[in-house]
Amino acid sequence: MFSSSSSGASRQVPVNDPATTVRTGSCLCGSVRYEITGDPFSFRVCHCQNCRKATGSAFMTNGFFQGKQVHITQGKDTLRSYADPETATGVPLHRYFCSKCGSNVLLRSEASLPENITGPRSDVAIVALGTVDKDHPWKPRVELWPELRRPFVTAIDTTKPKPAAAAISAKL
Incomplete structure (x- = not known):
């Protein structure tokens, strides 16, 4: 699943190196905390x-990361998951959320991604x-399901719109 860090201590990383920059995040109530190292591949x-x-x-x-980039530092026992079987792509997602406040935190997909994009497909x-x-x-690189965009939301000009047919073929 996701890596876990029991120490909670900050890791020493070189300054200003995007590949080793550690960012933190949490659910709304702070019960679940995580670190991500580096940038997302998408x-x-x-x-x-x-x-x-x-x-x-x-x-x-x-944000799509290799599994080894994401570490749960607090509250792994508080995370619950919902298996979302009927997604728009047809590929089930596991949505992880805090059982105390309900915040969505992480997702895992059962999709098969090309090896050259992320390394191991399940990671x-x-x-x-x-x-x-x-x-x-x-900045977003892809906008999925732009045809389902709510009327009050404008297109994100830094993205490449990915219509339904392309999203289904990508299975993610």
Whole structure:
């Protein structure tokens, strides 16, 4: 699943090295805390109905990381998961949330990703980027399901819209 760190201590990393920059995040109540090391290999904004319902918002911002980049530092026993079987892509997602406050924190997909994108196919952690503690420099690269975008949400000009047919073929 996700790596766990029992010490809770900050790790020493070189200053200003994007590959080793450690960012922290948490659920709303702070019971679940995590660290992510480095940058996501993809940042996607998703407008599908399931992501909207899971977040209670018009869209969800998802950072895709290799599993080894994500470490639960507190509250792993507080995380619960919901197996979301009927996603827009047809690929089940496991949505991890805090059992105390209900915040979505992490997701895992059963999708098969190309080896050359992420390394081991099953080793992808998707972080709900709204839970990152401080601002980050990442910009969305892909907008999933733009045809489902709520009318009051404008297109994100830094993304590549990915219509339904392309999203289904990508299985993620």
